[in-house]
């Protein structure tokens with residue numbers, strides 16, 4: 160199946176061709192026809208599956224029809240105020256920025272306007288963009304509610320609402336904020352909800368906000384992850400982890416690596432230790448200011464910093480190519496997170512290495528991960 164078969168309009172097909180995509184991903188094939196029909200949707204999909212385009216393309220197509228129609232009226236559309244007609248809510252600033260970038264890329268020939276708002280930075284430029292009028296708003300919950308309370312944002316005209324990474328939203332304690340936002344949305348709307356996992360609370364939330372939703376699911380990442388990512392495991396004392404990490408970073412073919420730690424505090428500590436050993440590393444987590452996070456990510460993308468030490472929450476929004484290695488300095492408590500983490504390497508068909516450290520107190524986490532993977536991770540050694 161080609162993108163043309165999905166009945167997408169030429170301005171979108173043009174943008175897709177410019178991105179170099181050949182064929183739609185499974186979630187795109189499944190989701191796009193239903194979304195163009197106006198149906199609600201529950202999508203069980205992780206990042207890396209092409210889910211952003213799966214919702215962004217139909218959103219743009221549906222809004223474009225309206226813009227095109229009103230342009231034909233006398234006076235054009237330029238002078239009219241443009242209410243927000245599609246809103247995408249995401250848990251983190253990085254993901255919001257990434258989703259907005261997708262709208263920018265796919266929507267460049269549609270004449271539609273979008274903007275992105277999130278906390279941690281001054282609101283003035285965001286307010287200025289909003290005042291010009293936008294068709295699509297990408298937002299994180301805190302700043303959105305803040306600007307709604309100030310009377311700067313109205314959701315009264317929203318026709319399409321996307322709740323992205325809903326499980327992460329709940330983990331981050333955003334459920335009350337989400338409820339407040341939903342109360343302000345018109346009853347008559349199309350709602351899409353995406354979540355990598357389906358715990359009970361997510362199903363409950365889906366039941367309250369979706370109407371007769373179509374459910375789409377993608378193949379779990381584990382099948383794709385296993386093929387081109389070489390996984391290995393070291394049993395190590397927790398006090399020996401940094402030394403082992405340094406050895407790998409200095410000796411092996413590490414070009415660009417992400418190191419995952421369990422907490423933000425540990426991310427800071429490991430970064431300091433690496434810098435002390437003359438390894439260029441930056442910490443990346445949600446306690447950092449937005450500017451510091453943007454700077455760290457830019458340096459990492461450019462290659463002036465080769466190691467990013469991240470907590471899971473921040474890592475959700477990292478979409479950087481050519482990451483040669485992922486280190487699980489600490490094993491995650493949720494097995495799915497392991498799959499998500501190692502999926503940061505080996506993207507777009509490239510090969511990658513995922514190296515995990517397991518200390519005495521992490522055996523239960525390891526068992527859960529191996530159960531999900533359907534087999535053991537090859538053990539490489541016991542200590543540095």
Ligand code: AMP
Pocket residue numbers: 179180181182183184187205206207208209210211212478
């Ligand atoms: P996402 O799951 O939305 O974060 O997308 C993961 C990556 O896949 C992004 O870098 C997209 O640019 C890319 N992508 C999305 N759709 C396609 C496609 N049909 N073909 C190739 N790459 C794609």
